[in-house]
Amino acid sequence: xxxxxxxxxxxxxxxxxxxxxxxxxxxxxxxxxxxxxxxxxxxxxxxxxxxxxxxxxxxxxxxxxxxxxxxxxxxxxxxxxxxxxxxxxxxxxxxxxxxxxxxxxxxxxxxxxxxxxxxxxxxxxxxxxxxxxxxxxxxxxxxxxxxxxxxxxxxxxxxxxxxxxxxxxxxxxxxxxxxxxxxxxxxxxxxxxxxxxxxxxxxxxxxxxxxxxxxxxxxxxxxxxxxxxxxxxxxxxxxxxxxxxxxxxxxxxxxxxxxxxxxxxxxxxxxxxxxxxxxxxxxxxxxxxxxxxxxxxxxxx
Numbered sequence: 001x002x003x004x005x006x007x008x009x010x011x012x013x014x015x016x017x018x019x020x021x022x023x024x025x026x027x028x029x030x031x032x033x034x035x036x037x038x039x040x041x042x043x044x045x046x047x048x049x050x051x052x053x054x055x056x057x058x059x060x061x062x063x064x065x066x067x068x069x070x071x072x073x074x075x076x077x078x079x080x081x082x083x084x085x086x087x088x089x090x091x092x093x094x095x096x097x098x099x100x101x102x103x104x105x106x107x108x109x110x111x112x113x114x115x116x117x118x119x120x121x122x123x124x125x126x127x128x129x130x131x132x133x134x135x136x137x138x139x140x141x142x143x144x145x146x147x148x149x150x151x152x153x154x155x156x157x158x159x160x161x162x163x164x165x166x167x168x169x170x171x172x173x174x175x176x177x178x179x180x181x182x183x184x185x186x187x188x189x190x191x192x193x194x195x196x197x198x199x200x201x202x203x204x205x206x207x208x209x210x211x212x213x214x215x216x217x218x219x220x221x222x223x224x225x226x227x228x229x230x231x232x233x234x235x236x237x238x239x240x241x242x243x244x245x246x247x248x249x250x251x252x253x254x255x256x257x258x259x260x261x262x263x264x265x266x267x268x269x270x271x272x273x274x275x276x277x278x279x280x281x282x283x284x285x286x287x288x289x290x291x292x293x294x295x296x297x298x299x300x301x
Contacts, residue, residue, distance in 0.1 A: 074111060077260060079233040083179065083210045086140055087262075088298075089114035092123040094270050100126025104139075114140045116264070119169045131174045141175065144182035144214050144236075145199075148191060155194030158186070162198040166207055181208035182236060185215050189223040200230050212236065212262075218253050225257065232259050239263035241300040242276050263301045267294060 077085045090107040092100045092115065100123045104115055117127045131139065145165055148158045162183075170176065183199055186192045199211050212234030213224065225231055235254050240263070246252060251261045268276055272294075276282070282293045289296070 079180075079210045079260075080230070081209060083233075085180070085210070085234075086112070086114040088112055089116050089140075089142065089262075091116040091264055092118060092126065095123055095126065097122040097126040097129065101129045104130045108134075108138065113138060114142065116142045117173075119143055119146070119165065119173070124169065124173050128172065128174045136175060140180075141173075141178040142180040142182065142212075143169075143173075143178050144184055145195065147184045147186055148195075150187075153188055153191065155188075155190045158188075158191040159194040159198045162195050162202075166202060170207065177206055178208050180210045180212055180234065182212045182214040182234070185213070185217070185220045189220075192220060192223050193227045196224050196228055200228070203230060210234070213259075217248075218250065221254065221257065221259065231257070234262050235259050236262045236264055238265040238269050239301060240266050240268060240273070240276060241282065241297050242268075242273065242279070266298050266301050 074086045074088050077087060079085050090103060090112050092103065095103060100117075104127060107113070107115065115127060117123050127139075127141070145162050148161055152158055152161070170178075181199055181202060183192070183195055186195070196211075199208070202208050203211055210233050211230055213220070213232045214236045215238070216224070216232075216235050221232070221235065235250075237250065239261075254261050267273065276297060277293055279293070282296050285291075286293045286296045291299075
């Protein structure tokens with residue numbers, strides 16, 4: 001069940017050790033019985049150690065893959081094209097490559113395989129490191145196209161920026177497709193429509209399995225829907241318990257148009273808000289249910 005390249009890398013260590021041992025035993029230099037015995041003992045030790053290394057690495061990968069598939073308790077949505085979307089995700093925002101790798105592996109051990117990653121930096125590199133250890137199918141990858149520069153008002157240039165981003169970032173991430181590709185908003189409706197048309201091309205080409213938007217208001221949603229062949233399946237917005245119940249009516253507005261709302265920043269953004277973590281009402285609820293404040297905030301969403 002493992003990628004061939006993973007086992008190849010592991011067993012190459014073993015092969016190099018065996019070659020070294022054969023070289024020692026077959027050496028043409030002058031030897032004595034004592035020297036030969038020492039060489040045999042050394043070779044045996046090398047082979048045993050390398051065998052243990054391989055066994056531990058394979059067992060570690062096996063345990064990880066097994067844990068990463070234990071996410072049946074996480075509710076899912078069914079998106080267009082029968083894409084199964086796990087509704088609890090981990091976000092790599094602002095993490096270094098090593099932190100991202102550790103966070104993704106920890107998430108997988110808890111049964112969370114929906115990973116929201118930003119392109120173009122350390123977060124992407126951390127996810128790429130994880131993908132060298134596990135099958136691509138173990139991760140449900142969500143990523144987004146950044147806003148074009150403020151001075152980029154030409155729709156054709158903005159559209160080409162999307163193509164260039166995907167052509168550059170997918171190989172660096174180590175994938176041929178992502179599960180959901182999101183488009184960030186822009187001040188120009190023409191730019192958003194041109195970029196969305198490219199996302200639809202990428203969907204047809206198999207570069208992504210589903211499409212969505214990121215921080216879209218009602219105006220931006222209407223702009224996309226005016227020309228879209230494939231409407232957004234999801235709209236990601238920042239939303240936490242301190243913000244109250246859909247006071248902008250954006251969630252209901254999206255639902256009425258077949259667009260599900262996904263909340264990020266459930267404890268605040270980019271880090272947890274002190275006022276939320278110490279909120280007395282949330283604390284009372286958490287204590288009553290023997291849960292943490294963080295769990296209460298996540299459940300509220």
